[in-house]
Amino acid sequence: MAQMHNQLSPAEGIWALRRLPDMDEAQFNQWQTLLEHRTGITLTAERRSFLETNLGIRMREIGCSSYQAYYEKIVNGPDAVREWATLVDRLTVQETRFFRDPDAFRLVADYVLTRPREQFRKRALEAWSVGCSTGEEPYTLAMILNECMGQLALQPLFGVTGS
Template structure:
């Protein structure tokens, strides 16, 4: 009988393509618990197939044919830490692009342009991209701040920090290299100014912007240990949707603690509803969900 594609095995060096059995409820529950405990990511029943698919791909790569065996490898295997980092990178959605939310970045620009010049002249602006993925958002913030400083005829005193739970994503962000197709939606003037051709149909961020941006590995569940303090702008979009409502509030409280008085916090539309973070004042906008941290005398 001829060997079918689904019967291929690893015996001859080819990863198994045999379909894995469906994950049972007990297995799904333990994976849900592990992911929420370690990352805060809440997987609903509707995301079960997403989990099965991504676990299955990784399991085939390493020659593992049991969800339980892979779970034990992740929890207590000899390479558990390295394997966990690889899996987290697969499970965190990294859909991002430059200038992804034009309204939100326009709000950031308006915020900077209306700050007292004397303040901007004396103290560097600090911005933080939370859940920055491969860096497009952080670099966009740097470009926006650079444009603002030039428009105000001020020295470019600013810095941007990008943080993410995925170590491979952070490594890519630090390289400053992107596929040329990532620039298709960028204004030609911005493209010519802030990007340079690189090898193999890639482009790189110009040094004047790259030097203003740094990246760090950070799990938002560990925000209480984050070294960022007195930040002027915190940009956290399309991250909170993965968490339960109570945890979203907890994360926003932690972020607010790291804002400087008068600082700006920008979230994604719909990520936080029916709740007003203490100490923050909502920015009147139909298209952007954002708050300003009240000054001490406004409390």
């Protein structure tokens, strides 16, 4: 079986090994704003290293030497849409399954079960499952809510939105 070899020039090889500069506050804010505006993903200051690492990996793959140059490529480049999709795919959780986050679902159940029952008789309970891939999380949320309503001896009047 033939082996494939990277054909990098010596300068490109050196770049691939070189550490990226730290992201400054203005750059981080620029990326935070873009991600929140386009995807709803909110990155806190504590997640800066996560963003730097993931941007850095992608930037090395495509030979981009600065956060600003990569930002321009994502926003204005000829392949901006394709590159944006690749980046979002890298930054998001690629896992979905029923009952994926037991602590979160336990929190929802505890919340519903500790509210006054009258609250759920007046109007339907609305729940939102954010960051869903193929739907297992909102279905899990619906199962949890249905079980809670049964425990409270209430009609299962609730709605679940998944996005």
